[in-house]
Every structure is written in C-alpha cells, then in structure tokens.
Amino acid sequence: xxxxxxxxxxxxxxxxxxxxxxxxxxxxxxxxxxxxxxxxxxxxxxxxxxxxxxxxxxxxxxxxxxxxxxxxxxxxxxxxxxxxxxxxxxxxxxxxxxxx
Amino acid sequence: xxxxxxxxxxxxxxxxxxxxxxxxxxxxxxxxxxxxxxxxxxxxxxxxxxxxxxxxxxxxxxxxxxxxxxxxxxxxxxxxxxxxxxxxxxxxxxxxxxxxxxxxxxxxxxxxxxxxxxxxxxxxxxxxxxxxxxxxxxxxxxxxxxxxxxxx
Numbered sequence: 093x094x095x096x097x098x099x100x101x102x103x104x105x106x107x108x109x110x111x112x113x114x115x116x117x118x119x120x121x122x123x124x125x126x127x128x129x130x131x132x133x134x135x136x137x138x139x140x141x142x143x144x145x146x147x148x149x150x151x152x153x154x155x156x157x158x159x160x161x162x163x164x165x166x167x168x169x170x171x172x173x174x175x176x177x178x179x180x181x182x183x184x185x186x187x188x189x190x191x192x
Numbered sequence: 193x194x195x196x197x198x199x200x201x202x203x204x205x206x207x208x209x210x211x212x213x214x215x216x217x218x219x220x221x222x223x224x225x226x227x228x229x230x231x232x233x234x235x236x237x238x239x240x241x242x243x244x245x246x247x248x249x250x251x252x253x254x255x256x257x258x259x260x261x262x263x264x265x266x267x268x269x270x271x272x273x274x275x276x277x278x279x280x281x282x283x284x285x286x287x288x289x290x291x292x293x294x295x296x297x298x299x300x301x302x303x304x305x306x307x308x309x310x311x312x313x314x315x316x317x318x319x320x321x322x323x324x325x326x327x328x329x330x331x332x333x334x335x336x337x338x339x340x341x342x343x344x
Contacts, residue, residue, distance in 0.1 A: 096207055102261075105216040108207065113223050121230035122223060123258040 095143065095158035103138060110136060115153065131171055133178045146178055148185055156181040218262030225269055225280070226258060232278045246275035 099107065113120050126135050133156075136143040144157040157174055159166075212220070233243065244254040257264075257272070273280045 102215060105213065106219045109212075109216050109219040109223055112208070113220070113227065117224075117227060119231070121227045121234070123226060123230065123255075 095141070095160075099141065103141065107136065107138060107141070107143070110138075128171060131175055133175065144174055144178070146182065148182060149189055152185070154181060154185055215262065222260070222262050222264065225273075228280070229272060229276065229278065232276055236276070238276050243272070243275055247271060 096104065096107065110122060110124060113122070114125075124136055124138055126137050128135070133144055133146040136145070140160055140162040142159045142161070143155055144159075145153055145155045147153055157177055233239070240254050241251050244251045247254070249257070257268070260268075270280070
C-alpha cells in the first residue's frame, strides 16, 4: 500500500482506475498489463513503476511486489527472484484460503 | 483484529473510497477505449504493426500512443478506431451494463512477507468486495457521461 500511496498524483489516479477496471471488466485488456512468458505472474508497468501480481482461485488478485526502476527490462535473475517471492505468497494465500 | 490489520484495511479502503476526480474519470475513459481497441485487435488478429501501417505511423509511435495521457484528442481516438474498423460512440451508461458480476474478490497484501506470514489476516480480504462493488456502482454512475462504449 505504501507503494500506491507514494505515487505522484496522476500516476496514482491512473493505476487506481486500472485496478478498478481489472476487477470490474471481464477479460480487461491494457497495454500497461504485461505478462512475461515463462513466469506465472503479471505486472502493471507504468514507467518507472512496476506492480507485480498473480491471480488465484477465481478472481483473487494478489499484489505481492513493487519495483521502482527506470529501465525497460530486467535481467532474468530479477524475475527469478520475483517468482520465488510469488511462490511464497501463493503458498501463504493457499493456506489462507484453506483456513476460511 | 490487530491494529496493523485495521490500518491496512483503512489504507485500502481510503485509497479506493476517494471520490474519483476528473483526471481519474478521464483515465477511466482512456482505459476503456484501449480495452476495446486491444480486444478488437486480438479478436481480429490485428497486430500493432498492422495498426501502425494503417495509420501511417511507426510501431514505436503506436506504442507511445498507447501511453497517451488523458488529453489525447477525440480525433485521434476516432482515427485509431477507424483504422481497425471499430465503430465507437459516446453514450451514457447504466451500471447494469457493466460486467460487475465478474467481481468476486479483490485481495490485497500489505506489508512485508514476514508480516504476512505472522498475521494470516494480512491478506486484506476485500470484504471490501461488497464495498468495492458498491463503490464501483457509484463510480459507474458518476461517469455516466463521457464513457466510451463499443457500438453494437
């Protein structure tokens, strides 16, 4: 949430509306939502902000990482690290779902 | 409920609860427009390179165009739509038109992974779903004019 809060006003409005669309429009398409081949997560890329999320058990959208970086692409090892984090969050989320 | 969690709920709620400004509504119109354009292009096998050729621009400028701020001109929007044979119009919408039945759950994580692990409820369950639902309805109504919809 800190990442969202610290955004510049215009970026915040843009990302906020994008998230609203993601959860209210079926199969919402945006050029700002990227899916890297080979990795089971998505990113919202509004330069230089990157919000990483995955979708699980229907329409559960879990944001699990944020990077602020003025580069177009990262080396693969960065995505591997992000993926490790995603797996941990996914496990925790599965446990969370089972408990409910 | 821990104080931390209460704060998390409040942060998320506050973030989505603010009344949308003109700027946010404008982003909404732009996001809708590109959603229709990208969906139409995907359905019809039109690539960005195809679109670039059709409007006499480079692929890079098409990509840049998709990054436009909400001040993109109506003429430009129509030009893009026309190039891919997509008819668009502006009309007021009712909230029933929205695919809101698609909302089931929006879950957020806040804080570090360590915090999440130590506190199961740190997955801020948008029980908020329902609130979000209501907010979105309110939001949809408030943007009824100026919403771009794909013509049937």
